Amino acid sequence: MDTLILEPSLYTxxxxxxxxxxxxxxxxxxxxxxxxxxxxxxxxxxxxFNKTHRTDSEIALLEGLTVVYKSNxxxxxxxxxSSHENELMLMSVLNCLFDSLSQxxxxxxxxxxxxxxxxxxxxxxxxxxDGGVILESDPQQVVHRVALREASKPAVLxxxxxxxxxxxxxxxxxxxxxxxxxxxxxxxxxxxxxxLR
Numbered sequence: 001m002d003t004l005i006l007e008p009s010l011y012t013x014x015x016x017x018x019x020x021x022x023x024x025x026x027x028x029x030x031x032x033x034x035x036x037x038x039x040x041x042x043x044x045x046x047x048x049f050n051k052t053h054r055t056d057s058e059i060a061l062l063e064g065l066t067v068v069y070k071s072n073x074x075x076x077x078x079x080x081x082s083s084h085e086n087e088l089m090l091m092s093v094l095n096c097l098f099d100s101l102s103q104x105x106x107x108x109x110x111x112x113x114x115x116x117x118x119x120x121x122x123x124x125x126x127x128x129x130d131g132g133v134i135l136e137s138d139p140q141q142v143v144h145r146v147a148l149r150e151a152s153k154p155a156v157l158x159x160x161x162x163x164x165x166x167x168x169x170x171x172x173x174x175x176x177x178x179x180x181x182x183x184x185x186x187x188x189x190x191x192x193x194x195x196l197r
Contacts, residue, residue: 011132012085013093014065016125017078020111023049026075027121031132034065048078059087068094073110092137093128099139100124104146123149151182 014034018027025045035041044063052060052069053076060067061083068090069078079094098109104120105113114121123146128136136142 006084010134012081012089012134013079013129013132014082015078015080016093016097016129017045017048017076017080018114018121019045019049019076019078021053021074021076023053026111026114027118027125029125029129031129048080049076052076052078058091066090070094070098072098075109075111075114089134093134096128096137096139096142097124100128100142100146103139103143120146120150148182152185 014032015030035044064083066081066085077098079090081090102109124142127142127145
């Protein structure tokens, strides 16, 4: 009766995927080399989609991996971990990602809105998972951190953002809630514009 005892690890997430209702990849981030080539990744994604897009369950075991997933309108969200991984941990990552995007997209979580706001998605995933390690599971904190990153971007980039994403410009944030960096950036922009006139 040899039982396999695994060393605990912080590296719980192997991949985060978002696909449309045709099974096409919209976003994919792999944190290890289980599927090192794009061809292998696409085959894995097609297999996952074929097994999950017609079911109402939330968890699947495929190819020796634990897959938790959620669908909404025309999107499928997947978080993948090893077969020994705690499904509740993976589900907390999935729920955090979905709830964060829901807040950022003003509850309009669908393909068109997501494609218009991919930068927000990238930032949110980076705040939730880094290198397979879960960093955050509170959607409020994720949205707040994405807002801080958005506010610290130069004004030229802010103007190109889609109106459906929450406006996080430093001018919209009261002075008492801005960081020192945001205040300095705002002051630099005001000086620059006053000199250019």
